[in-house]
Amino acid sequence: MSFRKGVPVGLFDSLKRDRKPAETVIREQDRNVEDGIDIETVEVVEREARPSVIENDLESKPIKSFKDKAPVTHVVGQTKVVAIINQKGGVGKSTTAINLSAALGEIGKQVLLVDLDPQGNSSSGLGIEKSQVKNCVYDVILNDVPIEEVIIPDVCEGLDLVPATINLAGAEVELVSEMARENRLKDAVGSLRGKYDYVFIDCPPSLGLLTVNALVAADKLLIPIQCEFYALEGVTKLLDSMKRVKSRLNPTLDIFGVLLTMYDGRTTLSKQVVEEVRGYFGKIVFSTLIPRTVKLSEAPSFGQPITQYDPTGKGAQSYMNLAKEVVQRG
Numbered sequence: 423m424s425f426r427k428g429v430p431v432g433l434f435d436s437l438k439r440d441r442k443p444a445e446t447v448i449r450e451q452d453r454n455v456e457d458g459i460d461i462e463t464v465e466v467v468e469r470e471a472r473p474s475v476i477e478n479d480l481e482s483k484p485i486k487s488f489k490d491k492a493p494v495t496h497v498v499g500q501t502k503v504v505a506i507i508n509q510k511g512g513v514g515k516s517t518t519a520i521n522l523s524a525a526l527g528e529i530g531k532q533v534l535l536v537d538l539d540p541q542g543n544s545s546s547g548l549g550i551e552k553s554q555v556k557n558c559v560y561d562v563i564l565n566d567v568p569i570e571e572v573i574i575p576d577v578c579e580g581l582d583l584v585p586a587t588i589n590l591a592g593a594e595v596e597l598v599s600e601m602a603r604e605n606r607l608k609d610a611v612g613s614l615r616g617k618y619d620y621v622f623i624d625c626p627p628s629l630g631l632l633t634v635n636a637l638v639a640a641d642k643l644l645i646p647i648q649c650e651f652y653a654l655e656g657v658t659k660l661l662d663s664m665k666r667v668k669s670r671l672n673p674t675l676d677i678f679g680v681l682l683t684m685y686d687g688r689t690t691l692s693k694q695v696v697e698e699v700r701g702y703f704g705k706i707v708f709s710t711l712i713p714r715t716v717k718l719s720e721a722p723s724f725g726q727p728i729t730q731y732d733p734t735g736k737g738a739q740s741y742m743n744l745a746k747e748v749v750q751r752g
């Protein structure tokens with residue numbers, strides 16, 4: 423057991439964290455299929471129940487506004503907008519969104535992370551208490567609130583955040599009847615080009631309208647794939663969606679990289695998955711493998727990226743290596 427700020431964190435906490443929401447989701451899905459209610463919305467509500475910084479009784483970060491932002495210390499190059507995407511749940515999208523963004527911030531890049539998942543895991547994982555958030559990405563997409571008014575600056579060194587709250591769960595349904603519904607996020611993020619080196623979008627685990635908004639807004643995709651038996655399940659469907667958006671709405675969209683997550687070097691399965699994924703995607707797979715470590719699953723409960731929570735551990739090291747690879751890829 424380890425302790426931080428007086429709060430005990432046991433190994434089993436992260437196991438409980440993983441298991442409870444999954445069980446609840448299945449039960450609610452069954453029930454609501456019968457009721458004829460939107461399944462994905464319900465899934466989101468239940469996953470919101472995942473313990474967060476609030477349940478750990480920690481102080482959340484004071485929420486600043488964009489006008490308090492520290493001056494940028496270098497000339498920003500061309501902004502690259504990267505959606506972290508895989509409709510499969512629990513593959514490490516939010517973990518990668520938080521820790522890659524923070525690692526790039528630490529090596530001097532200006533980064534914006536847009537939390538586009540109603541679960542808001544990127545927001546709580548960076549220490550933002552969602553009940554304190556006035557406007558979130560929902561208001562940018564549906565209420566025409568300028569994105570600058572929603573940005574929380576300097577959540578970590580070099581890293582700003584557009585938070586998500588559970589309000590976003592309604593967006594999938596409300597977007598259906600809106601004009602230019604696929605372009606909402608692209609228009610908002612477009613106004614930030616030249617202000618950041620990287621804009622990352624943490625996508626929800628579905629291929630609904632929010633994800634389509636991310637596919638339209640993004641220049642590139644970063645696809646995390648978990649080293650497990652069904653690693654490539656659903657990837658064909660994701661690539662189909664990408665092709666459809668590419669041919670109709672975003673012709674320059676492409677894959678930036680495929681990232682293997684939760685790698686366990688002690689198992690043959692992990693090694694086989696690496697081989698299979700490298701065989702399927704070739705060179706676009708990052709050389710960096712993200713190891714399965716308890717520290718990576720603990721860090722969000724403390725509202726900290728791994729580079730702060732356990733700066734010398736192998737989780738932090740792997741995300742720093744990934745950040746360097748990302749920079750090298752341009």
Ligand SMILES: Nc1ncnc2c1ncn2[C@@H]1O[C@H](COP(=O)(O)OP(=O)(O)OP(=O)(O)O)[C@@H](O)[C@H]1O
Binds near residue numbers: 440
């Ligand atoms: N490298 C890792 N080592 C150990 N645990 C990890 C690692 N990466 C992610 N996890 C844990 O696995 C769970 C799922 O990770 P995460 O939330 O990042 O996935 P996700 O793809 O964003 O999920 P969702 O589809 O629900 O948004 C979390 O509890 C997280 O803490």
Ligand SMILES: [Mg+2]
Binds near residue numbers: 516517539541624625
């Ligand atoms: Mg997530």
